[in-house]
Amino acid sequence: MENIKLSICIPTYNRAEYLDLTLETITCQSVFTKSNDIEIVISDNCSSDHTEEIARKYIKDFGNKIVYFKNEENLADKNFELVLSRGRGLYLKLNNDTLTHTSNTLNCILQDVYANIESRNELFYLNQGLDKSKSILCNNLDEFINKAAYFGGWIGSFGIWKEDFDKMKEFSRYAKLLLTQTDVLYRLISNKGRIYVNNEMIFLSQDSKIKHKGGYDLITIFLDNHSFILNEYVEKNQISTTTYKKLTSKLLLIFLRKYLVMAAVDPDKYRFKSNSPFSRIIKFYNPRYLLLFRFFTLYYTYLIFSYLKKAGKWILPIKKKVIK
Known part of the structure; x- marks a missing residue:
């Protein structure tokens, strides 16, 4: 596959059933099945359940639109950097293994990518967070914190342009704090200034089904x-x-x-x-x-x-x- 615009990057560990539903809600969307603009990258943190079997099932149906890697050991949050590094798209989007997509969300994310392809504004998915205001463009980190509050710590909100990822030094420097994506996000906004905050309902969490x-x-x-x-x-x-x-x-x-x-x-x-x-x-x-x-x-x-x-x-x- 060439000219991939969007990589949905899923770090996962021992959540095969949840991953199955997550993949189903992504692969059922027509923009995924009818174009080569999107790929799914799965980085398995050495799961002991049937995660690989689930991934292989979707690879059988969709070929190289989905790629699966199984790490030799559990890398914990350093798997975020690894899964993003394996993405080939212009924009790399982190996706929790329990995060499902609502209808037509891939088109929505692709539209954001195309709209910001020249400016390379950072993108952030607030998912109708603390308020119900419309999507906005924040011009600095202070403005963003006022808008997004503590949602900057949510994995599902985070994404990064591949060229920014390739330039980023010490991506996982705060992996032990379990806020790798938050640190990187704040550094990106600090350097670039502008970030587009999408406040539409894009994702749904499978929290109600997760035990413990x-x-x-x-x-x-x-x-x-x-x-x-x-x-x-x-x-x-x-x-x-x-x-x-x-x-x-x-x-x-x-x-x-x-x-x-x-x-x-x-x-x-x-x-x-x-x-x-x-x-x-x-x-x-x-x-x-x-x-x-x-x-x-x-x-x-x-x-x-x-x-x-x-x-x-x-x-x-x-x-x-x-x-x-």
Whole structure:
């Protein structure tokens, strides 16, 4: 295949069933089947399940439009760099192995590639994030952080022009922080200035089907590690202190509240390794007492509501049986 415009790059590990549905939602789109503009690149982190069998099934149907590699060992987040390096397209798009595509999304991404092919503006997929505004062009990192907030850490939002990838030094320098794509994204915006933020609904996550979602240290990654990266740009005056405070507020009141509630209500489904999360939150946000008060008020309100909602689902079937 020549003149590939878009490489959908999927790093994966032991998620064969999820990968199967992800591939199905990509390969069913007519722009994939009827043109040679798009390829799928799968980089398997030495899975022990039937991931390879799933990949081979699609390769049988679509030939060299899909390429599969199995690493000799689990490279963890360094697999992001590896899968992107294996892409041949003009634009390299990361895609979670649990991230499905809505209809006609490949056309949407291709249109963004063509529209920015001359300017080489960075592209970012907010996927109807914190607000419902239209897609916009941000002119600097501060403006982008105000728009995207903590979504800069989402793998599915990230992509990079191949020529930028080839020039990027130390791509995986923060792989141990589990925010490789975030670090690279901020460096790209810092250097280029402009980034096109697409706010259409492009992807759907298979979160509802994933058992034991999480497994990582939520507090360390999103408070300590993300703040470590952000502070580099605060010190350079590329992110204002006001913007940084707004981001950390949203992180606490929206993101952390949501996932800590879900982990408390449904621990068999959502698991995070954070030790003493609330004392660590208090330490990080101290002395912003009003913000902490709002967080705990919202947290316990949502916690009580979630428990009542869960109890209602348990009681309703019993009530129906009694009525019968």
